[in-house]
Amino acid sequence: MGITKTDLFTKEQNELALIAKAFAHPARIAIIQHLLKTNACINGDLVQELGLAQATISQHLKELKNLNIIQGSIEGVSMSYCINPSTWKKIKDLFNGLFDQYDLKGKSNCC
Amino acid sequence: MGITKTDLFTKEQNELALIAKAFAHPARIAIIQHLLKTNACINGDLVQELGLAQATISQHLKELKNLNIIQGSIEGVSMSYCINPSTWKKIKDLFNGLFDQYDLKGKSNCC
DNA sequence: ACCTATTATCGTTATATTGCGATATAACTT
């Protein structure tokens, strides 16, 4: 079947999973890291930086853009992408909300 | 061709992507949240809790176990799973390392 | 030893993802 049964889960669980999916490819991690470092970059730079074809990178960028993780603006002939600050904060809060559920507990009464 | 070119990326990038992939399904998020809440649960409980088939949940648990995110011990007839504390800390640090690359910068010189 | 309850694995089907060549689109240059 191969289709995720999203209706079985909460909105938050589906949202977290979708964001995690965006992070679930090293090329997209690399793109995000590059954007974090340079605070804006253009598609062409990435084709040099990573060893993937232009079409492939364009597709990864599209996925990140669809989730509003990055945003792009036309920079003459080329395209300038950067992190979307508000989405980034939201992602950070979502993940930290999950991470922090653990620290509250005693760590040792485990199996 | 559907195969990720892991050799193009750093060890950290591949590691982050692998962990993100583990989080990239709402059922696995739900399992993790349940484990965080109860600090140990049995496979059977999860079949009741989530609406998925036993085989499906067993498969999700296996994936989480393969990445050492959870660990299991035999509890009589059933199986008791819980979060692996050291892996959890490692994951938290990995993600926060990524998140914190952004706060250091001025947020507004963006596209 | 046999039955029962619980979890793991196998095999299969349906769908999703990755990667890229080829082509289209858009904008700047001269």
Next chain:
DNA sequence: AAGTTATATCGCAATATAACGATAATAGGT
């Protein structure tokens, strides 16, 4: 307007994932 450069989209092939029924394996009770 023709050429150049940069990015996006299309279409395809290869691989990966999700889900589950059927079956195997394991442990406890009687």
